Amino acid sequence: MSFGHPYLLLTLLVVPLAIGLYLLAERRRMRYAVTFTNLDVLASVAGGRSLRRFVPAALFLLALAALCVALARPHRSTLVASDQATIILVVDVSGSMHATDVKPSRLGAAQEAVRTFLKRVPKRVRVGLIAFSSEPQVAAPPTTNRDLLRASLDELDYFQGYGGTAIGDALAAAVELGKQAVPGAGRQTIATTVAKRNNLLSILFLSDGKQTRGALLPLQGAQRAKAEGIPVYTVALGTPHGVLTRPPGGGFFGGGGGGGGGFQRRIPVPPDPTTLRAIASTTGGKFFAARSADAVQSAYDELGSKLGRMPARTEITNELVALAAILLVAAGLLSLLWAPRLP
DSSP states (O other), X not given: OEESSGGGGGGGGHHXXXXXXXXXXXXXXXXXXXXXXXXXXXXXXXXXXXXXXXXXXXXXXXXXXXXXXXXXXXXXXXXXXXXXXXXXXXXXXXXXXXXXXXXSOHHHHHHHHHHHHHHHSOTTSEEEEXXXXXXXXXXXXXXXXXXXXXXXXXXXXXXXXXXXXXXXXXXXXXXXXXXXXXXTGGGSOHHHHHHHHHHHEEEEEEEOSOOXXXXXXXXXXXXXXXXXXXXXXXXXXXXXXXXXXXXXXXXXXXXXXXXXXTOOEEEEOOOOHHHHHHHHHHHTOOEEEEOSHHHHHHHHHHHHTTTTEEEEXXXXXXXXXXXXXXXXXXXXXXXXXXXXXXX
C-alpha cells in the first residue's frame, strides 16, 4: 500500500490520545461510583463489569483510525484490464489430442477450457488463436470479437495438418502474430519494445505430446519469445498412460490401410511436461500439468483472471471512509442498545 499524502498519517496520533481520554473518563467514573451512596441504583446504572461496554468505544477508535488513514489518500496495487493487451492462444490439434484419457477427449476438454477462458478474460483484450500439428495455422487473428473466436474454436477438429507435433514452429508463429498485434512496436527502441510487449502480449500454449516435426526445436521457439519479452504459459494436457486407438496401418486420423479383423492399435501418447515446463521457465511464464478436464478448466480459469491485465494503483480513500461510517453507526447503535437505564 502507498499513500498520496503520507505525512497526514501523523493524524493517527489522535487515536492514542482518544484512548488516553477514554481511560481518564473511566477512572473518573470509578471514583464517582465509590462516592455514590445508593448501591442498588448504582448497580442498575453500572450494568456490571461486562466487556461488551468497551465494544462501542473500540468501534469508534477503529472508525477514527480509518478516517485518519483515508486523509493520507491510500492506494493499493491491483490489476486492471488493458485496451492494448493481446493474448495468443496456441492449441495442439495433432492426432494424439483425440485420445480419451481426458474426457470427452483431450481436444474436447481443451476447447471447453478455452471457452471458459474467453468468459474470464476482459472483453477489451484481443485474443488470437493458432492451431498446430505438423505446422501452425492461424485459426483467428487477434480480435475482441468473441463470437468469431468461438466459431474458430469449434472448427479446430478440422485443422488436422499432416500429423505430428511442431511445438517450436508453433511458438515462433505465435510470436510473429503477437508482434504484429502490438501497436507501434516497430517504432520503438528494442529495450522499450521488449518491455512493452512483456506487459501487453502473452502466449497461452496447450499441447499434449513431444515434438515430432518442425524446423525449430521447442526451446528455440521459446528463445524467440524470450527475446521479444513475451511470457509463454504452458499447459501439458493428458495422463502418462494415455493411448490413442487406431485401426492397423492407419494414421492418427484413420488414413492408410484398414482391415485387421477388427483389431485396434494402441499408440502411447503421453504428454511431455518437461519440455513445456522448460518453455514456461525460459520465457517467464507459468507451467500447468492438466491430467483431467477439471484441471484444464482450473488452469484456464486462473489465467483468464490474470492475463490481459496490467499492474496499476487504485485509490481506496472512499472505501475507508465508507468503512469508518459503518463503524460509527455500529458504535452508536450498540451504545444505545447496551447503555444502562435508570429504573
